[in-house]
Amino acid sequence: MTDLTLSPMDQPLPAAPRSYWGWVGVRLFRPLLVRLCTAYLVLLVLLALFVPLLANGRPYTCIIPAVAGRAAQREYPLFRDLNSEDWILLVVAAGLAAQGISILAAHRLPRRQRMVRQRMSLMLLTAVVLVISSLIAVLHHNRLDATNYHRLARHGIITQAIFPPVPWGYAEMEPLGKNLINQLPSRRHWLGTDGDGRDELSRLLWGARIAMGVGFVSQIIALALGIIVGALTGYFGGVFDIIGMRLVEIVEAVPLLYLILIFVAIYGRHILDIMVIIGVTGWTGYARLLRAEFLRIRNLDYVLAARGAGMPLWRVLFKHMLPNGVTPVLVSAGFGLAGAVTIEASLSYLGVGVQPPTASWGAMLNAAGNPATVFRWWQALGPGLLIFLTVLAFNLIAESLRDAIDPTTMGRS
Amino acid sequence: MELEAVPTQRIGYPAADAMLLDVKELTVAFPIRSGLLQTVCGHIQAVNHISLQIKPGETLGLVGESGCGKTTAGRAILRLIPPGTAEISGQVLFEGTDIYATRPTKLRSLRRHIQVIFQDPVGSLNPRMTVGSMIGEPLLVHKIVPRVQISSRVAELLQKVGFSADVINRYPHEFSGGQRQRIGIARALALNPKLIVCDEPVSALDVSIQAQVLNLLRDLQTEMGLSYLFIAHNLAVVEHFSNRIAVMYLGRIVETAAACTLTRDPKHPYTQALLSAVPKPEVERKNHRIVLQGEVPSPANPPTGCPFHPRCPLAQERCKREMPPMEIKSGDATHLAACWETH
Numbered sequence: 001m002t003d004l005t006l007s008p009m010d011q012p013l014p015a016a017p018r019s020y021w022g023w024v025g026v027r028l029f030r031p032l033l034v035r036l037c038t039a040y041l042v043l044l045v046l047l048a049l050f051v052p053l054l055a056n057g058r059p060y061t062c063i064i065p066a067v068a069g070r071a072a073q074r075e076y077p078l079f080r081d082l083n084s085e086d087w088i089l090l091v092v093a094a095g096l097a098a099q100g101i102s103i104l105a106a107h108r109l110p111r112r113q114r115m116v117r118q119r120m121s122l123m124l125l126t127a128v129v130l131v132i133s134s135l136i137a138v139l140h141h142n143r144l145d146a147t148n149y150h151r152l153a154r155h156g157i158i159t160q161a162i163f164p165p166v167p168w169g170y171a172e173m174e175p176l177g178k179n180l181i182n183q184l185p186s187r188r189h190w191l192g193t194d195g196d197g198r199d200e201l202s203r204l205l206w207g208a209r210i211a212m213g214v215g216f217v218s219q220i221i222a223l224a225l226g227i228i229v230g231a232l233t234g235y236f237g238g239v240f241d242i243i244g245m246r247l248v249e250i251v252e253a254v255p256l257l258y259l260i261l262i263f264v265a266i267y268g269r270h271i272l273d274i275m276v277i278i279g280v281t282g283w284t285g286y287a288r289l290l291r292a293e294f295l296r297i298r299n300l301d302y303v304l305a306a307r308g309a310g311m312p313l314w315r316v317l318f319k320h321m322l323p324n325g326v327t328p329v330l331v332s333a334g335f336g337l338a339g340a341v342t343i344e345a346s347l348s349y350l351g352v353g354v355q356p357p358t359a360s361w362g363a364m365l366n367a368a369g370n371p372a373t374v375f376r377w378w379q380a381l382g383p384g385l386l387i388f389l390t391v392l393a394f395n396l397i398a399e400s401l402r403d404a405i406d407p408t409t410m411g412r413s
Numbered sequence: 414m415e416l417e418a419v420p421t422q423r424i425g426y427p428a429a430d431a432m433l434l435d436v437k438e439l440t441v442a443f444p445i446r447s448g449l450l451q452t453v454c455g456h457i458q459a460v461n462h463i464s465l466q467i468k469p470g471e472t473l474g475l476v477g478e479s480g481c482g483k484t485t486a487g488r489a490i491l492r493l494i495p496p497g498t499a500e501i502s503g504q505v506l507f508e509g510t511d512i513y514a515t516r517p518t519k520l521r522s523l524r525r526h527i528q529v530i531f532q533d534p535v536g537s538l539n540p541r542m543t544v545g546s547m548i549g550e551p552l553l554v555h556k557i558v559p560r561v562q563i564s565s566r567v568a569e570l571l572q573k574v575g576f577s578a579d580v581i582n583r584y585p586h587e588f589s590g591g592q593r594q595r596i597g598i599a600r601a602l603a604l605n606p607k608l609i610v611c612d613e614p615v616s617a618l619d620v621s622i623q624a625q626v627l628n629l630l631r632d633l634q635t636e637m638g639l640s641y642l643f644i645a646h647n648l649a650v651v652e653h654f655s656n657r658i659a660v661m662y663l664g665r666i667v668e669t670a671a672a673c674t675l676t677r678d679p680k681h682p683y684t685q686a687l688l689s690a691v692p693k694p695e696v697e698r699k700n701h702r703i704v705l706q707g708e709v710p711s712p713a714n715p716p717t718g719c720p721f722h723p724r725c726p727l728a729q730e731r732c733k734r735e736m737p738p739m740e741i742k743s744g745d746a747t748h749l750a751a752c753w754e755t756h
Contacts, residue, residue, distance in 0.1 A: 020540060020541055020584070112545075112564065112581075112582070236496060236497065237495065237496070237497050237498065238496070238497035239497075298495055299495060300536050301531040301532075301533055301536040301537035302536065302537055302538055302539040304488070304491075304493045304529070304531070305529060305531065305537055305597075305600065306539070306550075307493055307524075308491050308493055308524060308527070308528065308529045309524060309528070309550075309551040309554070309600075309603075309604065310520070310521035310522065310523075310524035310525055310551070310554065310555060310604075311521075311550070311551070311554055312521070312554065315550075315554065320539055320542075323541040324539070324540065324541055
């Protein structure tokens with residue numbers, strides 16, 4: 001036997017240790033195409049959050065003249081018109097931004113301190129966002145403002161008006177008498193108008209909100225259900241497994257489109273219903289994947305070690321097992337997002353999606369070829385392209401994620 | 414079936430209440446399922462009525478060839494066989510408490526005292542956790558030390574196994590096999606256990622590293638008063654490391670004795686064959702190697718009578734019919750073997 005003393009370091013360790021997710025991140029974002037897709041999707045999400053500030057028929061600010069004894073004063077019609085949903089989304093966006101800033105600010109701290117600080121700021125910001133959002137939901141009253149600010153500005157009644165970059169609301173129609181329906185792109189309407197004289201560009205941007213909303217909300221619901229069912233069936237096996245898998249088969253046997261059609265027929269067209277239905281029928285794939293992973297992982301030594309150390313069940317399941325088994329589920333969720341966007345678009349195309357005048361890409365696409373004797377290319381190009389690009393981007397990122405987590409290609413980076 | 418039921422005589426020490434670990438008639442059977450309805454059509458008797466005792470501060474070596482059920486026995490003692498996959502009977506008494514009769518909440522606090530070190534240094538550490546969080550987590554969950562002292566306690570444990578404290582933020586893949594095994598030992602030590610089940614802790618390591626890890630385990634034993642259940646297939650390692658040795662064959666314990674007695678005077682033909690396979694450093698002495706014929710029988714369909722009889726050079730008619738009990742075979746009252754033919 002050779003040297004039996006313990007050396008602290010038998011071999012030098014790499015200088016910059018990187019976590020597994022650090023590796024996956026680096027490998028995921030290496031291809032230019034994936035970076036472009038990510039940038040596009042981030043843009044779309046930002047658009048979905050901030051669209052009332054970008055495409056709106058009301059000016060940010062203007063001066064309202066003196067009327068009936070009231071002095072002339074500065075007004076903020078756009079902000080006064082935001083409804084509680086918009087405000088809540090803005091608060092959420094602000095919270096996300098603050099969390100991003102706190103992560104950036106802490107990145108020089110030692111790891112332990114950084115983790116503590118990030119967890120603190122996350123908890124604090126979540127609490128603040130929740131409190132403010134619920135206050136908004138309770139206290140805010142939506143205001144009906146049908147004033148045509150464009151006309152007022154044109155006639156010089158309101159002055160110093162600053163309009164958003166796209167100065168049209170999604171439901172704002174040009175007056176019928178002006179013959180401005182189905183207009184080709186012009187300087188007034190950059191992507192033309194639709195059959196009701198509404199601005200196409202504005203509706204495209206507002207449509208991103210519906211697409212992203214349906215995609216993310218439905219997939220978050222699906223992931224939550226799939227992870228819970230998959231984790232329990234995979235870990236416990238036996239009776240849990242039999243019941244869980246039969247449940248999966250039952251849910252899989254329900255045709256999604258018919259279910260949605262029935263719901264719409266009974267309860268009307270609510271976008272939230274559609275999100276929930278896509279979510280509660282779409283979790284089966286995730287449950288199957290996670291179950292398979294958990295069946296493999298539950299016999300690995302580190303899980304036995306965690307159980308042997310007397311860890312509580314939830315800690316074994318979600319701290320030791322889930323991070324090691326969740327990657328295929330995440331890949332699948334990427335495809336699921338694309339699928340949900342497609343489902344929403346097709347439902348709206350068929351006229352059972354969102355309630356008009358809410359803008360949705362599918363409904364806009366339908367309007368471009370309706371009646372069937374016409375085809376207005378400018379009305380089809382925007383929504384068609386955006387649906388295509390969004391689905392493509394989600395698919396490309398999911399596929400790249402699948403490659404990035406593939407252990408057989410790990411050494412090649 | 415009557416032959417199966419021959420009870421194994423209680424072996425080892427008479428005063429059972431002084432035992433740290435007292436395993437009585439532990440049996441683990443994995444059901445074999447087949448067909449469309451997954452009906453049970455047989456059982457794999459991985460562990461068959463084994464009994465063993467460990468005193469405080471003692472090391473019991475459990476040896477046997479691959480597939481004889483040593484690892485399953487270790488896991489069953491830890492109650493770590495995944496729920497619903499096996500039928501387990503018998504008793505595992507840790508300080509008088511039956512692990513299998515304990516409620517889950519109580520079991521979790523009991524687990525503090527029994528820890529485990531695994532064979533595979535790659536699979537035994539969670540690849541998504543840093544060394545620090547891995548060792549610190551049990552401390553946090555069992556509230557062994559106040560939250561603020563966890564990192565200093567982790568550093569102390571790491572020092573004990575020969576690391577400097579700056580490895581806390583490293584991930585397992587950055588370490589070599591021997592280093593990982595030492596991290597696994599530090600994790601097992603975190604809860605100040607009384608018993609550590611070492612499941613082939615060195616068989617995946619280079620020989621020089623093996624000695625390193627074994628010396629570390631022995632130093633820790635004297636320092637902290639640990640007991641070990643040392644599972645291995647290498648008799649040479651076990652005989653230098655253990656106070657007592659139990660030899661397993663096909664799910665049964667066939668011989669048990671103090672380490673020196675067993676190596677000097679093996680009674681069971683299987684132990685004799687195992688020992689003859691251990692290389693001896695003396696050049697002069699001609700080594701008579703006993704080569705066993707045939708294969709290990711399937712535990713799904715074990716032979717009748719003595720499980721070793723198809724391969725045993727001494728086998729007689731009686732061995733095929735009746736299961737030999739564990740009997741005292743020499744002047745030493747702790748030396749027991751299950752064989753009809755040796756005395």
